Amino acid sequence: MKKRRVLFLWSRYSGYMAACWKRLSAIESMDLEVVAIESNPSDRSDPTFIPKMLDGVTARLIPHADADDYPRLKRHLPDETPDVLVVSGWQHPGYVQAIRQNHFGSSALIVCSDNPIRHTWRQRLGILKIRWLLDRASRVMVPGDRGYQLMKSWKLPDEKIAKGLYGVDELSLKPCISERESNGWPKNFIFTGRYCQRKGVDIMLEAYADYRARHDDPWDLVCCGRGELGTLLQSQPGVIDRGFVQPERLNTALANASAFVLASRSDAWPLSLVEAAMAGLPIVCTAACGSSAELVRDRFNGRVVPTANRLALSDAMSWIHANEAELTEFGRRSSELANAFSAHQWAERWADEIEDICRNCE
Structure with missing residues (x-):
């Protein structure tokens, strides 16, 4: 089978994308x-992943400013024109301008969007x-149903939309199930993510x-992350702040x-919700979490509660406890x-989507 040259223009890399890129790179075609x-260690909202996780992937890491400025971006781009260009949405002006300036010539284009439908003006x-x-795109990749509904509201035809934008590293996460069962089921809740308003850390x-006030034997709440609301975790009874945890240690947590x-x-x-599900955990989340549409069935493998409702969230934690x-x-x-x-x-x-796009362009 003919090799297909594929170039990803991406935002900040992550553990889950590194795992996905490695798997795609391993496919012979x-x-x-x-x-x-x-990563930017000085940015408190940046998880600061280590570049070593990209070993095995042909990758160039660039400053954020260069992704936003086409003249600066050009020096990072490969000389060879890809068969397929993948761009992570439209938030980086440099990436978008490169496409508008026809930098990649006749390359087929996959545009990624994880925006859910919100019905806003x-x-x-x-x-x-x-x-x-x-x-211009041959395909628009979305994570799941809420992203699909947005594209349909924008009148994109079905054949142009594909679900499955993201994946997670099952090889590191699946063993959590047997480890948990071998050592006895723990008694604590866990949160992984940024300590920020958007993630509802305060709520x-x-x-x-x-929840803790309701039970004589409450479980601890373990938090793994960093962010501007980190001070709220300090001196809270039962709350354990592990700080940011690199992907290779996430499975232990x-x-x-x-x-x-x-x-x-x-x-x-x-994706933190998807990783937790892959690791075999019940899920408690708000309805605002887009991946809950695919990963959580209420009272079947967890609870989905109204957004910004402290009492409903507390009730759900008590339901897990009970x-x-x-x-x-x-x-x-x-x-x-x-x-x-x-x-x-x-x-x-x-690989299937890329091959299909290339065949249609030939």
């Missing part, structure tokens, strides 16, 4: 290169600004305090948890739902 934004009018980009802490909690006010398609005997089954169901979003499935899905 794929010749993959990645240009991505480097801003969204309805936003299409006017990017219509040319979506018209989560208030709900946890309510998830293996030692009972249930995952995410209280986001707004969250397009949180159903301790069912946690193994809840976790098994989470993992089954997450299988569709493994890095292996991601690579197979993307």
